[in-house]
Amino acid sequence: MDATVKRKLRSPKSARPPPLQPLEPAHESDGAHLELRIWLRLLSCATRIEKSLNARLRKEFNTTLARFDLLAQLARKPEGASMSEVSNLLMVSNGAITALVQKLEADGLIHREVDSEDRRTFRLRLSQDGAKEFGRMARRHEEWVIALIGELSPVAQSDLLQHLTLLKRRLDKHA
Amino acid sequence: MDATVKRKLRSPKSARPPPLQPLEPAHESDGAHLELRIWLRLLSCATRIEKSLNARLRKEFNTTLARFDLLAQLARKPEGASMSEVSNLLMVSNGAITALVQKLEADGLIHREVDSEDRRTFRLRLSQDGAKEFGRMARRHEEWVIALIGELSPVAQSDLLQHLTLLKRRLDKHA
DNA sequence: CAATAACGTTTCATACCTAAAATATCATGT
DNA sequence: ACATGATATTTTAGGTATGAAACGTTATTG
Numbered sequence: 001m002d003a004t005v006k007r008k009l010r011s012p013k014s015a016r017p018p019p020l021q022p023l024e025p026a027h028e029s030d031g032a033h034l035e036l037r038i039w040l041r042l043l044s045c046a047t048r049i050e051k052s053l054n055a056r057l058r059k060e061f062n063t064t065l066a067r068f069d070l071l072a073q074l075a076r077k078p079e080g081a082s083m084s085e086v087s088n089l090l091m092v093s094n095g096a097i098t099a100l101v102q103k104l105e106a107d108g109l110i111h112r113e114v115d116s117e118d119r120r121t122f123r124l125r126l127s128q129d130g131a132k133e134f135g136r137m138a139r140r141h142e143e144w145v146i147a148l149i150g151e152l153s154p155v156a157q158s159d160l161l162q163h164l165t166l167l168k169r170r171l172d173k174h175a
Numbered sequence: 176m177d178a179t180v181k182r183k184l185r186s187p188k189s190a191r192p193p194p195l196q197p198l199e200p201a202h203e204s205d206g207a208h209l210e211l212r213i214w215l216r217l218l219s220c221a222t223r224i225e226k227s228l229n230a231r232l233r234k235e236f237n238t239t240l241a242r243f244d245l246l247a248q249l250a251r252k253p254e255g256a257s258m259s260e261v262s263n264l265l266m267v268s269n270g271a272i273t274a275l276v277q278k279l280e281a282d283g284l285i286h287r288e289v290d291s292e293d294r295r296t297f298r299l300r301l302s303q304d305g306a307k308e309f310g311r312m313a314r315r316h317e318e319w320v321i322a323l324i325g326e327l328s329p330v331a332q333s334d335l336l337q338h339l340t341l342l343k344r345r346l347d348k349h350a
Numbered sequence: 351c352a353a354t355a356a357c358g359t360t361t362c363a364t365a366c367c368t369a370a371a372a373t374a375t376c377a378t379g380t
Numbered sequence: 381a382c383a384t385g386a387t388a389t390t391t392t393a394g395g396t397a398t399g400a401a402a403c404g405t406t407a408t409t410g
Binding site: 054055058082083084094095097098118120121 | 357358359360361362368369
């Protein structure tokens with residue numbers, strides 16, 4: 001936003017192609033279509049949060065969100081996962097996983113062993129160190145997220161979650 | 176989704192550090208804190224939309240969201256903007272703008288002229304070609320966004336916008 | 351059982367991001 | 381004038397994303 005994002009603001013919109021300045025200036029809150037305004041807000045919220053989390057992960061743990069996310073996926077899969085599984089879970093391309101995994105393995109946070117059944121695939125698992133380190137990071141990460149979003153009232157939170165869940169379902173169908 | 180998502184799914188969480196497996200597996204919808212679940216949904220929605228828009232921009236216009244966003248900011252500033260202004264608007268670092276601007280200038284979509292008042296700064300403006308090209312992209316971009324988000328009912332949309340706006344305000348205060 | 355299709359992973363070229371250091375210009379106070 | 385500091389941009393080094401091509405490993409099937 002990528003997310004991050006970190007990362008961006010999105011665009012306004014034009015209704016027709018008029019004279020000199022072919023596009024209406026369109027401030028974030030004016031006549032633009034509702035959908036566009038939702039998208040802009042959604043993206044800027046996600047970007048801000050992502051940047052904030054990324055910066056703190058770097059400061060406190062000298063790591064990144066990408067690495068944290070990969071560890072998080074392995075943490076909930078004691079049986080391990082293949083590169084492709086992980087790349088699907090993280091919604092990034094297979095190629096992106098390779099370098100990430102190489103470094104995490106070099107840092108001793110994960111193990112990578114050839115699958116006994118299918119020699120094309122690797123099984124990735126958290127190492128003991130990896131599990132410990134992830135535990136520390138996860139606790140702080142949760143505190144940060146709660147601090148960022150927790151300012152919304154519980155009612156606003158559950159409304160927001162509902163709407164985002166609905167949106168996600170529609171997006172899934174689309175794809 | 177940055178986020179590009181691009182980009183990503185975020186993490187679960189543990190409540191305390193128990194025996195063997197120090198972390199609860201935590202599926203996306205179970206006992207995790209509301210804030211965490213909101214963040215995960217928010218990020219995955221933003222990532223999906225961002226990837227979708229990026230892919231279509233590449234296919235139809237052979238460009239990217241980053242370039243489109245930069246053009247969009249210039250489109251609403253006929254008086255032009257400095258590199259720093261643009262980097263603030265897009266919420267990316269100054270360094271990221273340099274290469275982007277160089278390519279857009281090489282492609283003839285924007286002009287870059289030294290400011291007459293302050294020779295440290297450049298004024299960036301859309302060229303005629305740039306304005307035309309941006310107009311075409313913007314129209315398609317809007318259609319795509321409407322298609323992606325428009326499946327929500329108008330009521331759900333305006334609720335969602337309200338909540339995101341509230342969240343954004345809180346995030347602004349935080350920073 | 352060999353050709354071929356499908357799958358899992360890596361490699362490559364390209365793009366974008368950041369933070370920090372380097373450079374260049376302006377603005378001030380003495 | 382001049383050192384000092386603030387501002388604007390570029391450069392550098394490092395991390396991560398993509399899509400496409402290449403490869404090795406299975407699976408299928410005529």
